[in-house]
Amino acid sequence: VTESERADVLVVGLGAMGSAVTLRLAERGLRVIGIDRLEPPHDQGSTHGQTRITRLAVGEGAEYVPFVRRAHELWREIEASTGISVFEEVGGLVIGDPDDGFLQRTRAVATLHGVAHRNLSTSDLESRYPMFDVPAGTEAYLEPEAGYVRPEAAITAQLRLARDAGAVLRMNDRIRSWTATTNGVTARTTATTLEADVLVLCAGSWITKLVPESAPMFAIHPQTLHWFEIRRGYEELRRMPIFVWEMGGDGDPFSHLTSGFYGFPAIDGPGGGVKLATEHYDTTVDPDDRAAGDGVGEQTAVAMYARYLARYFPWVSEQSVRTVSCLYTCTRGSRFVIDRHTRHPNVWLVSPCSGHGFKHSPAIGEAVAQSIADGGSKIDLSPFALGAGLDR
């Protein structure tokens, strides 16, 4: 193989996770090849659709907080070195009944980690955020440092910095197969053969195609994002924080019974609508058969409007001005997987992030790069281990 086909580390997939891993490895002076079957940012995986929520008090679990805290620092560094704006600290609300499990966990994590916040009563919510029609008894957690990140801009910025730091980026080439021995890894692409000491698989929803023995661990759930037409209150909608409104279920944020919706401020002008979404776990798809997941069942704009918006968010109409579909790669319990392959210590699985990974991605990239370069990371990766392991 030629110089451009041999590296210290080969990173497969240059989405949220892969672009961060590639950048942080290249920055440390390692020779890195990053490869993607498409040309990120693109709209075929999990990292598109304009905005992603970020919040420091991660109700999904206190073990994620070091990642997101570090991520907020890294977004600012990335912005300073590229001039690309990535992170908007517009504040964030978690809304729910006082006994809602996610709201309670969010408050507990904020207290544990000293995250600045305020608790809002129903009347606080009504007076400060009139776009919500809140039932009596509804409360909220308000985190001023929360906000949203632009996923496409974040990938563009990290790939630019990675290239500047010396990484070789191969776009529109796909890993078809790989083998690993104690001496290193060999990967066959559609165009060539690549060799490296370490292989990092950041393939998102395609992970089971590259690691078939992992298939029982992951489920690919298609999700739909809608931008609903603004009926009134554009100025207030433009200035509002991001929000997550939990509506019951059984109190487990990862349960299929969980219901509610989340949304973002109106950032596309009065005609651009408000991006609002629900989460769905009732359908699975093959990532190569995206059409199968488009607007399925309850995920249509009409169904979402009827179930939530007509009653709780009446400043938008039932008209969707834009619709985008996207993939969640979920594990049981919606955990992350950031670990070495059980049989191949020089192969990492990094990314099936169960629909809440973006906010952590630059810090995950940094921690994986530290683990590979230094043999250990500042942030503990053990909560994200493979668990039962993989046979191959």
Ligand SMILES: Cc1cc2nc3c(=O)[nH]c(=O)nc-3n(C[C@H](O)[C@H](O)[C@H](O)COP(=O)(O)OP(=O)(O)OC[C@H]3O[C@@H](n4cnc5c(N)ncnc54)[C@H](O)[C@@H]3O)c2cc1C
């Ligand atoms: C609708 C939606 C809303 C979300 N909201 C939030 C949120 O508000 N906050 C939050 O923190 N997270 C959120 N997430 C989750 C977050 O976006 C994901 O966890 C994250 O983007 C996943 O990134 P990834 O790098 O794992 O996958 P991707 O970005 O999909 O990257 C995988 C890449 O691998 C490439 N690839 C695959 N196979 C091969 C191969 N064989 N050879 C070469 N390349 C290959 C693909 O082309 C792709 O570019 C949301 C996700 C969705 C879908």
